[in-house]
Amino acid sequence: MAQTNPPFMSGVPELLLLRLLTQREMYGYEIVKAVRLVTSEAISLGEGVVYPVLHSLERSGALRARRKPVNGRTRVYYSVTPKGTQRLARLTAEWDRVSSGIQAALGEPEHA
Amino acid sequence: MAQTNPPFMSGVPELLLLRLLTQREMYGYEIVKAVRLVTSEAISLGEGVVYPVLHSLERSGALRARRKPVNGRTRVYYSVTPKGTQRLARLTAEWDRVSSGIQAALGEPEHA
DNA sequence: TGACATACCTTGCCGCGCAAGGTAGGTTCG
DNA sequence: CGAACCTACCTTGCGCGGCAAGGTATGTCA
Numbered sequence: 001m002a003q004t005n006p007p008f009m010s011g012v013p014e015l016l017l018l019r020l021l022t023q024r025e026m027y028g029y030e031i032v033k034a035v036r037l038v039t040s041e042a043i044s045l046g047e048g049v050v051y052p053v054l055h056s057l058e059r060s061g062a063l064r065a066r067r068k069p070v071n072g073r074t075r076v077y078y079s080v081t082p083k084g085t086q087r088l089a090r091l092t093a094e095w096d097r098v099s100s101g102i103q104a105a106l107g108e109p110e111h112a
Numbered sequence: 113m114a115q116t117n118p119p120f121m122s123g124v125p126e127l128l129l130l131r132l133l134t135q136r137e138m139y140g141y142e143i144v145k146a147v148r149l150v151t152s153e154a155i156s157l158g159e160g161v162v163y164p165v166l167h168s169l170e171r172s173g174a175l176r177a178r179r180k181p182v183n184g185r186t187r188v189y190y191s192v193t194p195k196g197t198q199r200l201a202r203l204t205a206e207w208d209r210v211s212s213g214i215q216a217a218l219g220e221p222e223h224a
Numbered sequence: 225t226g227a228c229a230t231a232c233c234t235t236g237c238c239g240c241g242c243a244a245g246g247t248a249g250g251t252t253c254g
Numbered sequence: 255c256g257a258a259c260c261t262a263c264c265t266t267g268c269g270c271g272g273c274a275a276g277g278t279a280t281g282t283c284a
Binding site: 008009010019023035038040043097099100103104108 | 120121124127131155204209210211214216220221
Binding site: 005006007008009010027028029030047048051052055071073074075076 | 262264266272
């Protein structure tokens with residue numbers, strides 16, 4: 001009863017974060033709000049999603065973290081490494097595959 | 113620590129099955145193969161996904177089951193009830209929202 | 225007889241995504 | 255100076271969705 005590979009629909013938060021960070025360096029709290037913005041409120045990831053994903057991406061070498069004091073408060077800025085760029089490419093391709101597959105299914109005539 | 117509402121990316125198997133069954137009455141084993149077909153191999157749902165979803169949709173009144181002997185073997189054909197049609201509409205709308213949100217995020221310029 | 229396809233089903237579990245809660249500094253305002 | 259609220263970071267705990275695996279039974283064809 002092994003659960004070998006991840007469910008086919010997962011990994012979207014990861015995809016979104018990598019994509020955002022490709023455009024510019026950002027910190028967690030900022031990302032939480034940016035996600036709502038760029039997805040036109042369609043998707044809202046809480047901090048309980050964002051921070052863990054950030055940490056795991058850093059651990060796997062897809063992101064680099066840089067602590068930076070701003071106004072006497074510390075922010076952790078993340079930027080995408082080459083490894084992260086690769087990962088983004090893989091996730092994007094997979095997303096395209098899956099979503100266009102679903103689109104195809106939905107696009108079929110209502111009655112055969 | 114309550115888990116109130118379902119994760120934003122879930123319910124795709126349900127969506128797919130309802131959509132297929134809208135086109136014609138089908139039985140489980142047939143659906144397993146149909147999903148691969150209509151999604152151009154992009155998505156493959158095993159029987160361990162399909163049957164439980166079928167049962168839960170029936171329990172909730174979205175599907176009606178009809179046992180029908182074919183070649184001395186019994187098949188269970190499922191068809192969509194009005195309730196199921198409503199559910200399909202809701203799921204489709206939600207999928208459109210989410211997937212176009214992601215599309216928007218992915219479509220942004222690589223560097224700001 | 226064995227192998228393979230059809231056709232149904234359930235069990236068990238992994239891990240994603242999430243709500244909730246916790247810490248701490250900054251500002252604003254009465 | 256306390257209260258209320260925003261910024262900014264974090265972890266804990268868990269529900270449940272999706273899945274692999276395994277189980278039953280009939281049909282069929284070499």
